[in-house]
Amino acid sequence: MSTNDNESDNSVRGKVSSSLSSAQIKGPVSLTPTSILPSSSGPTLALNLENVSKGVTRAIDYTSDQLLSSGPRLSVVSSGSTSDYLLQRQISQEEYEGLTEDFEGDEDDETEDHDTEELHNIISDIIRYERNNTINVNSLMSEISYLDLDMFPNPDGLVDEMAYYRQHIEPSKSDSQQEFHYKNKHFFIFSLAGKPIYSFNGSDEIIMGYMGILTTIISTFEENINEEIKSIMVGDRLKIVALNKNPIVLVSISSISYELMALNKSDLGLELDDEIQTNDDKEENHTIRSKEDLILINQLSTIYNYLLSILSKPVIERNFTNRMNYDLRRILTSLDFQNIDALCMRLSYGLPITKEIDNNLLDTSSFGFFISELLDSSIQSINITNTTRTRLNNILLSCKKLKIKQPEEVKSDAISSYFSSVTSSAVEEKYLAEDLLFSLLSTSNKILGYMKPKNHSLSNDDLKIVLNLISSSSNSLQFTEDLWVPLCLPNFNPNGFLYVFVKRINLSDYFKSGIQVQPLDIVLISSNKNSFYQMQEVSIHIIYMIIKNVDVLNTLTQELISSSKLSIYKDIKVPTIKHFIYKLKKSNQFIMNDIIHVNNDRSMNSILQLIYFYSVLHNTKSVKIRSKLRSTYNKSNISSTTIPSATLSAIPNMKLTYTRWNFPHTSVTGFMLSDNDYEFYCLCNVPVSSKDLITHTLKIIKWCEKNKKRLFFGSGVVF
């Protein structure tokens, strides 16, 4: 009974989970690695069944079973019938089930006001037992610092944000052991034979020994118990996760608290009645085992996908089978290593790699990337009017209709072709964009328009690879250049390449006044490696269609300028909520407002705080609500307990999470609300009453629902 979100994504995740589900360590294995600890002061730890692959002792645990007995209006529906499965591992029951409240009662009024009121009551109930949802944070300063939050280990008790960044966050390839061990996060890529290919931190000299140890552990597990190793927990604040993609292995070592939280997937279908729930659990049991490693495994998959995208699977394999001892390093360029560095940084911290990290960051796409990963590869969308989006999509679509008259013998290259969209009776006519598969119009890594063929589509992971290609080449991409890049899109086809044409256009060039607008990128993905000139003509056509009509050009330019500055205060007229994320489950796309409204800056400190708050909100088990709250949408009077199981999936699957962080001088409230259609997250850093919180949340959600066509590009236009 799982929800129908993440359609494009399910298969990928499914694969990941199932390959991992077999990775439980069953035998009494005992290993004694002496120095895999990235902490120089840490004692030698023995790994045994107890600390290998077991649940994380969660550093943060807000939702707890006290809530089960909260307000008199709440009663628990789901019983412990699932625990038999769960006892096998040390996930506690409430972590898994969450809280299922039954709001059966005397309500029969089905108005929106009523919805609001009921939600309000729920929140009040939760807030009454607030101590369970509240984290008290000791802080020396009046302003919140990311160092006050329980995010990273801070062995030296640093209080300076920049100093901490330099010592523990910023990647360093230096020879210094100490510098290496200070880092919160490590990524390694090496061959199964133990030859290093990439490391986020440390020089070759430093990492060489660790590669050997990691290879030994991985192969020992594989050979002795025929199981792939999945993760090793060292103490309760350090985890090693491995992803074996023979012939290469990817490993991540993390001591970041929000990455060690058990990931509580909210769409496990547990809200249904007990019988169905039990059946579901049997199926889900295998996948849930690996959920707690999913954050880190997903990160490693993203990095592996990057390798695939530039090399493709056959190339990687060929390099290992044909030339033993080959370590991929020679076919990777320094740009590739920079790109992997940037990926690791975005995945772990949502920060870009830049020398000006202490300044306000103009580009917050790294933060968007982090949120995208957090929300199951959801793609960030952008706010433009439906008219403009439709117009752009139609322009993309018109390219497929362009015909080219082929002169008998093309002698001169200069006047290579003429095209027209009229079906005339010319002798040799061909479609210009015959090989064109996908087209994208994007700006600052967000998609405005999208065209795809009828029987194929690009998964969100593939789309992100394309967008990343543009952002990684964006500092060198000039308006006068056209790029032509072979790219493997692993979910589309891991064995072959597609060819990507990229042209960046500057709309300000078409205005006399010095109007500033972010560049627009035309991305054309072709199946033919020799179709560059055709794609170039298609891009000229697209530009012509955009600029030929002054009105179109003006509207698009104005909308581009305002699109990146979505403000809750100005656009939705909500004063208290400073930041929100709204994810439309059906298309797996999300929208959020500019982070500048949180602390009036786009600083590293603000980004790290947001990343922490949202990770906690997302990964904390939500409270499930069974009620007729959304009955206005269903127009059904049937009480949920009496609904036959066949129609159960029609019940909106509503859940919420409420968390508050109390600081000496201020507080931050985080709120999550989701149902079958959406996930909504928001943060308020001013004191807010539960009534306002609910009212404003619903206002934003309604605004998003109303503007769905403006906010999301959906599944694109189909040719």
Place this chain on the structure above:
Amino acid sequence: MNAHEDVPTLKLVLLGESSVGKTALVHRFTTNKFDSNTTNTIGAAFITKLYHSQLKPERRIKFEIWDTAGQERYRSLTPMYYRNAKVALVCVDLSNFEDSFKTAKFWIEQLEINNSGNNSDNDSNDKLIVRLVGNKSDLFAKLSDEEKSDITFKINQFTDSTGIIYNQTSAFDGTGLTELFDEIVDGIDDKIFIEYYEQKSKTTTENQIGSILDARMNGQSTSSYTCC
């Protein structure tokens, strides 16, 4: 700086080992800037640039430049870039000579195979002209005399035996770039210009633009008479 100005186009391709400075060379030529943080080219970049030589300013050319990636993994794509190209600049890094020279020789060999295939049905105009470009001359100047003379000897030996023209440039300070591109433009056969404008005037005689072009064409051809 209208990219759609009606002038003959000339397709040029840059080849050579990774990091010899192909992209820097192109950027110096097109924008007259040097960025020390130039990243590796992924795939290839296509750039156009209007240019006229210093000596013969009436010779206006639209360069269509293919800046290719030096990495081995993109080699399968390269034939598309030198197909129909008129000029190939095979670049070597004078501060890292041996490796980049080896790759340069590989490319020159490839281009010759390609040229000999084209030769049968076409006149010499369609033949691809190969030039060897020694880039980073600013760093070359810092080498020891011994190293310099060794490299110079090897280059001379190679150009003498193959007849390939050699240019020395520095994308860093711009040395030698004007000479290189002037030589290319000045080396174009007059016939190409004359034929181009004749064809242009034929196709556009009926409209005003046509007559403007005619005027320009006449101007072009008269001045080219005086020049040559």
